[in-house]
Amino acid sequence: MTTETTNTQTKMLTNEVFIDVLEYHNANTGFISGMVKLQTNFYNPIKDKQIVIRNDKFQDLTTEFSEDKHGIQILKKYNARSDIIKNKNHFPILVTYQYTSDDEVTLKLNTANLKFANTVKMSLQLPSGDSSAVKVYNQGDLSHDAKVWKSDFISDGNGTTCVLKVKKLAEMSVVKMECCVIDGKGDSSGMNIKKVIVGDINIFKGVKYTLKYTKELLIE
Structure with missing residues (x-):
């Protein structure tokens, strides 16, 4: 100890x-x-x-x-x-993505299966590189700062869907997501x-x- x-x-x-x-x-x-x-x-x-x-x-x-x-x-x-956590249905952030135009990718983050959480913080990290080459548009509760987006909200049991639109992302890119759940006993x-x-x-x-x-x- x-x-x-x-x-x-x-x-x-x-x-x-x-x-x-x-x-x-x-x-x-x-x-x-x-x-x-x-x-x-x-x-x-x-x-x-x-x-x-x-x-x-x-x-x-x-x-x-x-x-x-x-x-x-x-x-x-x-x-x-x-x-259990290999099953995406048990992961707090259910993610889908699609190309909405030739140079734009839309990421959807759904936290509907979070329960008993007082606070949830989400961040999304894009690949390192020239930050000026990436433009981000956001909806819902997310706000962005450079390449990291965080959201604090009270989970009401219904969940929240957040949409991120990323432009000029490289063709083969790895996006890292983190979800921090405070008092997440569910x-x-x-x-x-x-x-x-x-x-x-x-x-x-x-x-x-x-x-x-x-x-x-x-x-x-």
Whole structure:
């Protein structure tokens, strides 16, 4: 177990404990990597307190509070393969593309199968090269900055369709997409924390899920 210290600029008046789950899904390879972290903000140090994290992916995690009042403890790193995320229907960004003219490609991103997400951030990275050779037109919630587009929205269960029109894209181009889901508990292949037992339950503030998906699309 490793511990890294975070700097705090303000004085914390309450004791708080957060469980932070970060998971990365590669839809092209079906590979999952993840990390479970414990974040603490203490005004007064707490001793002899134990935390037990129960989940459905591996054995219970048991740890003691760090002596550091404000710190991050990495409790578990894990890797897995999943055939589920190879199925495009389980990938948050359902993508289709078509040439709408000789030099224009239209990408459609549909997030209809995202559930229980507080925030979703999407980015699309075009091949490196002369940025002046690429012109982008967007619809929906996306806004662009150079070659990266991001969108923050609250998922209402119906999903959002975003359309990107890219001009002067090379004939053989690889477009990389990333989707970052905050508190995205709707993925059955993701980590599922069932219960957290803390020495003093009043200081436990909940679990924060961050699921990050990547996918590369070859445009021919």
